[in-house]
Structure formats: structure tokens, C-alpha cells
Amino acid sequence: xxxxxxxxxxxxxxxxxxxxxxxxxxxxxxxxxxxxxxxxxxxxxxxxxxxxxxxxxxxxxxxxxxxxxxxxxxxxxxxxxxxxxxxxxxxxxxxxxxxxxxxxxxxxxxxxxxxxxxxxxxxxxxxxxxxxxxxxxxxxxxxxxxxxxxxxxxxxxxxxxxxxxxxxxxxxxxxxxxxxxxxxxxxxxxxxxxxxxxxxxxxxxxxxxxxxxxxxxxxxxxxxxxxxxxxxxxxxxxxxxxxxxxxxxxxxxxxxxxxxxxxxxxxxxxxxxxxxxxxxxxxxxxxxxxxxxxxxxxxxxxxxxxxxxxxxxxxxxxxxxxxxxxxxxxxxxxxxxxxxxxxxxxxxxxxxxxxxxxxxxxxxxxxxxxxxxxxxxxxxxxxxxxxxxxxxxxxxxxxxxxxxxxxxxxxxxxxxxxxxxxxxxxxxxxxxxxxxxxxxxxxxxxxxxxxxxxxx
Ligand SMILES: *[C@@H]1O[C@H](CO)[C@@H](O)[C@H](O)[C@H]1NC(C)=O
Ligand SMILES: *[C@@H]1O[C@H](CO)[C@@H](O)[C@H](O)[C@H]1NC(C)=O
Ligand SMILES: *[C@@H]1O[C@H](CO)[C@@H](O)[C@H](O)[C@H]1NC(C)=O
Numbered sequence: 001x002x003x004x005x006x007x008x009x010x011x012x013x014x015x016x017x018x019x020x021x022x023x024x025x026x027x028x029x030x031x032x033x034x035x036x037x038x039x040x041x042x043x044x045x046x047x048x049x050x051x052x053x054x055x056x057x058x059x060x061x062x063x064x065x066x067x068x069x070x071x072x073x074x075x076x077x078x079x080x081x082x083x084x085x086x087x088x089x090x091x092x093x094x095x096x097x098x099x100x101x102x103x104x105x106x107x108x109x110x111x112x113x114x115x116x117x118x119x120x121x122x123x124x125x126x127x128x129x130x131x132x133x134x135x136x137x138x139x140x141x142x143x144x145x146x147x148x149x150x151x152x153x154x155x156x157x158x159x160x161x162x163x164x165x166x167x168x169x170x171x172x173x174x175x176x177x178x179x180x181x182x183x184x185x186x187x188x189x190x191x192x193x194x195x196x197x198x199x200x201x202x203x204x205x206x207x208x209x210x211x212x213x214x215x216x217x218x219x220x221x222x223x224x225x226x227x228x229x230x231x232x233x234x235x236x237x238x239x240x241x242x243x244x245x246x247x248x249x250x251x252x253x254x255x256x257x258x259x260x261x262x263x264x265x266x267x268x269x270x271x272x273x274x275x276x277x278x279x280x281x282x283x284x285x286x287x288x289x290x291x292x293x294x295x296x297x298x299x300x301x302x303x304x305x306x307x308x309x310x311x312x313x314x315x316x317x318x319x320x321x322x323x324x325x326x327x328x329x330x331x332x333x334x335x336x337x338x339x340x341x342x343x344x345x346x347x348x349x350x351x352x353x354x355x356x357x358x359x360x361x362x363x364x365x366x367x368x369x370x371x372x373x374x375x376x377x378x379x380x381x382x383x384x385x386x387x388x389x390x391x392x393x394x395x396x397x398x399x400x401x402x403x404x405x406x407x408x409x410x411x412x413x414x415x416x417x418x419x420x421x422x423x424x425x426x427x428x429x430x431x432x433x434x435x436x437x438x439x440x441x442x443x444x445x446x447x448x449x450x451x452x453x454x455x456x
Contacts, residue, residue, distance in 0.1 A: 078420020
């Protein structure tokens with residue numbers, strides 16, 4: 001009898017929850033969520049959503065590739081987020097990835113393969129006035145199409161624009177004046193500046209899609225998507241080399257930044273991941289860079305070591321880090337990993353976190369192969385990329401919840417700590433505590449998702 005009553009209560013609770021937090025379901029197996037976290041699918045049916053950001057009124061802005069910029073209003077507590085009132089803010093099918101918005105919510109920036117555009121934006125109505133003004137142009141290439149944007153919070157009128165290579169191994173990028181595989185700095189108040197006129201922060205970066213500024217000290221970090229089908233001394237070594245790289249560019253707002261204008265190796269030098277599969281590895285170790293010449297590559301490793309900037313951290317090859325977002329104290333750096341194609345077993349397809357210390361640097365050393373701690377991933381990566389979500393953009397709302405787009409499936413997820421608690425507890429409104437009901441919802445979600453176990 002008692003059992004029956006308890007069961008009935010449980011059933012009623014379940015129904016109440018279903019009503020209070022309508023859940024969306026995905027076509028692929030429920031994601032794996034690491035213990036201590038919660039994740040919920042909050043939007044479907046988008047067109048290749050890439051970069052995302054919140055404006056000063058806590059509206060979510062999304063770049064839908066081939067559509068433009070769309071917006072959603074955000075409501076709900078804990079992980080029970082509801083995205084509503086979808087609007088097209090900018091209809092422009094050339095916009096494909098980069099997005100930024102000024103702190104006062106009055107200026108919106110977005111990028112196409114060719115240019116960076118600036119719009120007069122109204123965050124009250126999520127609308128723009130007039131056409132976009134081109135502020136940076138001349139960026140068209142054959143291969144990489146994203147132009148990541150980062151507005152510095154530490155230095156006014158400082159916009160970083162990252163641009164990749166024209167092909168897998170693009171030898172033309174050995175010339176700094178070719179303006180590819182670089183991060184350059186622009187004054188966004190100026191109009192129509194050619195990319196090659198920007199100030200070079202860093203070069204020799206194959207395709208640094210993720211770019212972030214540490215709120216603690218203003219240090220700039222980028223995540224480099226490294227080359228495919230690499231050979232050395234005539235041997236195919238692409239399965240477990242080269243590493244994806246997390247590179248450090250110093251404090252861009254510092255006039256005496258010693259890392260200004262440094263070269264990070266591409267297209268001559270590549271991060272080591274698996275030493276034992278590199279022919280004539282000599283003294284190479286994880287996190288250093290190796291040369292890929294067709295003969296006697298070893299003799300050129302010294303050049304890579306002495307004349308090129310090594311990564312600060314390396315990640316498993318082909319995981320494809322696309323976005324980087326620090327929490328508000330610079331203690332954790334979240335990374336979206338879009339996932340592999342150029343290896344036998346799929347890897348990546350997850351969101352991971354990197355611990356940062358009070359010195360503004362990662363706590364792991366540069367030779368670590370375990371700097372990434374996965375928090376949300378596909379539970380069956382064998383089925384990737386077809387039957388998986390693919391993480392692209394990341395953004396924080398003012399309640400310290402992290403949002404992730406999946407471009408391949410047209411979805412948005414929200415990630416919190418267990419019981420819907422803020423992932424970034426120091427966010428402006430993170431103390432807005434989730435209601436009790438949702439802590440039960442958290443348990444339900446935790447039960448629905450496979451406990452994180454199959455990640456590595
Ligand atoms: C490194 O290469 C060796 C030899 O092929 C292989 O056994 C090992 O699994 C690889 N490890 C990683 C982490 O790639
Ligand atoms: C490679 O090294 C060998 C032995 O030092 C030398 O004979 C040969 O010319 C070198 N090849 C190239 C392409 O530098
Ligand atoms: C994972 O996906 C593969 C490929 O689609 C499939 O063959 C396999 O059955 C799946 N495994 C599980 C446990 O569902």
C-alpha cells in the first residue's frame with residue numbers, strides 16, 4: 001500500500017516536471033554528462049548555428065550559417081531554460097561564424113569569409129538600424145571560412161580577428177605579409193581596413209578558430225586546428241599527430257607584450273602528440289614541435305624548437321577545438337570540440353574544461369596529454385559524425401549557464417552544475433537560485449543521460 005502511494009507520488013511528480021520543464025529530444029543517443037554537471041537540449045531546428053553570444057539584456061544572439069544573426073529571449077531557472085521569441089536580427093546569408101556585441105549593447109559585429117561587419121544594434125528590440133558597415137575586408141580564401149572575432153574587455157577599441165590558411169598545408173603562410181593563418185588586431189571604429197593592414201598579434205597558426213581573453217589578466221589564448229594527412233620523412237603519421245594546440249599570445253592590451261608578432265610554427269612545425277609514431281623522433285617530447293620535411297626532418301626540429309613558439313598545451317589530434325570561453329574569474333577555460341574526420345576512431349565531439357591557476361596559466365604542464373576534462377559528450381562516438389551532435393559556439397548568460405551550439409544538428413544545449421546550479425558561480429546574477437522543483441528535474445536528467453564513463 002505504502003509502495004503504491006509512493007509510486008503514485010513519483011508518477012505525479014514526473015508529470016508535474018514534464019509540464020514545468022518541457023524537454024526536447026534529440027535523434028541520437030542521450031549525451032554523456034560528467035558527474036556533477038547537467039545538460040539540457042533547449043533549441044532545435046536552427047540552420048548550422050555557429051558563434052553565439054548574449055547581449056547586455058541577456059538575449060541570446062546566434063549566427064546561423066547561411067541565414068544571418070537570429071535572437072532568442074531566455075527564461076527559466078536552473079537548467080530548465082526556455083528560448084523563445086525567435087527573431088531575425090540580420091538577414092545575411094554570407095555571415096557564417098564570428099559574433100561580438102559591445103558591453104553597452106549598442107554595437108553588433110559579425111563576420112563572413114570576406115569581411116567583418118558592424119551594426120547599430122538595439123538590445124531592447126533585438127534589431128539593427130540600417131545596413132552593416134564593413135570594418136575589415138579582403139579575407140576571402142579557398143579553404144577555411146571562419147573569421148573569429150574577439151572584442152578585448154581590457155583595452156577599448158580592440159578587435160581581434162583570426163583567419164586561417166588557404167589549404168591544409170599552405171606554404172604561402174611562411175610570409176607574414178600573406179595575412180593568412182594569423183590573428184590581427186583592428187580598431188573597430190575605423191571603416192573598411194584591409195586584413196593585411198591589421199597589427200599582427202600572432203602568425204603561423206593554421207586555423208586558430210577559438211580565441212579568448214582571460215578576465216584575470218587579459219592574456220589572450222587561441223585554439224589551433226592542426227593539419228590533416230601529415231607525413232614525416234615520407235611516412236604517414238596522421239592518426240595520432242600533430243596535436244591540436246592551445247597557444248598563448250600574452251596580454252594583447254600590454255604595449256610591451258613580449259609575445260607580440262610571434263610565429264607559432266605552421267606550416268613548417270607541428271605539435272607532438274604521440275612521440276612513438278614519429279620517425280626519427282630523437283629527443284622530441286609531447287608538446288614540442290616537429291618539422292615535416294620529406295627528408296632529414298630531424299635536423300629541422302631544432303629550428304622548430306628555437307625559432308618558433310611552442311604550444312602551451314596540446315590536445316588529441318583531430319578533436320577540432322572551435323570555441324574557448326573563460327569563466328568570470330579565469331579559473332576554468334571551456335572548449336568546444338567539433339570532432340574528427342581524419343582518423344579511424346572518431347574523437348572530440350564534446351565540451352571539455354581546462355583548469356587555470358592564479359598565475360593566469362593552465363595548471364597542467366605543456367607535456368600533459370590530459371589537460372582536457374570532458375563534461376558533455378556523445379555517448380556513442382562510433383556513430384559520429386552522422387549520429388552525433390557537434391559542438392561549435394559557446395556563450396555565457398548572466399546567470400552563469402553555458403550554452404553550446406551544435407551546427408550539424410541545428411541545436412543549442414545549456415550546461416549547468418548539478419541541480420541547475422550555475423556553472424560559473426561568479427557570474428553577475430548566478431545567485432538567482434534555481435527553484436526546488438528543478439533540483440528534482442536535475443536528478444531526472446542525470447538519470448536520462450549516460451553517466452560519464454566512455455569518454456576516453
Ligand atoms: C601512440 O602510438 C603507439 C604506437 O603506435 C600506440 O600504441 C599508442 O596507442 C599511441 N597512443 C596515443 C595516445 O595515441
Ligand atoms: C640528409 O642527410 C644525409 C646524411 O647527412 C645527406 O647525405 C643528404 O643529402 C640529406 N638530404 C637532404 C635532402 O638534405
Ligand atoms: C554505436 O554506433 C554504432 C555505429 O552506428 C552502432 O553500430 C552501435 O551499435 C552503437 N552502439 C551502441 C551501444 O548503441
